[in-house]
Amino acid sequence: MQLLASPGATSLPAHVIIRELDLPVPVRLLRLGPGGDDLAPLTPFGRIPALVLDDGTVIGENAAILPFLADQRPGTALFAPAGTVERAQIQAWIGYINSEIHGATQRVGNRPHLYSDDPAAHEGIRQAARRRLREAFQPIEDRLGEAEWLVGDRFTIADAYLGVFASYVPHFGPALADLPALAAFSARFEARPAVRAVREAEGPLPFRPGASAQPAPDQEVPA
Ligand SMILES: N[C@@H](CCC(=O)N[C@@H](CS)C(=O)NCC(=O)O)C(=O)O
Structure with a gap:
């Protein structure tokens, strides 16, 4: 492999x-x-x-x-056995991050030229995508406000997926500055020996x- x-x-x-x-x-x-x-x-x-x-x-x-x-x-412990609720929850977060954080918002904001041929429209697309990205992070922020990791009380593959997008958030500036629980999660993620x-x-x-x-x-x- x-x-x-x-x-x-x-x-x-x-x-x-x-x-x-x-x-x-x-x-x-x-x-x-x-x-x-x-x-x-x-x-x-x-x-x-x-x-x-x-x-x-x-x-x-x-x-x-x-x-x-x-x-x-x-x-x-990074995943959960087939047929369990935890396995479904881990997959749900991966699906949400894949579609709502990355596909629908982050990629739009990074590549506005894919969504309009008019260069004058690009800044507006970028700003709208960042607003939408902030909204899309809210369910994640809510969860991380009450727990260290997305599912259960341990680091899972869903957290590994979120970790890379959390590391991009500071690059987006003020539009995404107000996500303290996500920032704390990102610090926990980056501190893991495997991530380092x-x-x-x-x-x-x-x-x-x-x-x-x-x-x-x-x-x-x-x-
Ligand atoms: N939904 C995919 C997204 C993968 C993706 O967008 N990969 C980007 C890099 S971050 C890529 O390969 N882009 C091709 C390119 O830039 O040429 C996943 O999470 O696996």
Whole structure:
């Protein structure tokens, strides 16, 4: 197995779970953005993360990859057994973050040119997306105001997924400044030994809202 990733990108949660579970999965770091690696032939949806299995099958999307990685260690506290309410709750948060935080709001704000050909409209789209992003974070803020982690009383794959988006929040400025419980969560997330190890292995965060990701070296992080 091999994980296709890029420094500080939305592949970070999968890399974190590999470290949390000490899975023997090497991580290949690719370059995103202009002049970067062509993801289309490597991944099903032209995006990272992607998990390349030993038989050549490639699985895309955190929503599939995170549970798949956790299931490599049956009984891990990072997920929950099939058929349990906790498993459904963990998957619900991953679905919500994937659609409402990333797809519907964060990506719109970062790439307004995809939503209007008129450059004069881009700033308005960016601001509206940030307002909507703030609203979308409210259920998360509410939950984290009463508990340390999204489900139960322990860190799960849902928290690993949220962790990467929480790390982007300070870059959005005043529109997202008023999320104290999320900020405290982000500090807890970044302090985890697995997250620190991944940050160190991946190198500097290339993410800046409104800008393309900076090229990063195509390198492999050993398992
Ligand atoms: N919903 C996907 C989102 C994946 C995604 O958007 N990946 C971005 C990087 S953060 C990507 O690969 N973009 C392709 C590119 O920038 O060329 C997931 O969470 O797995």
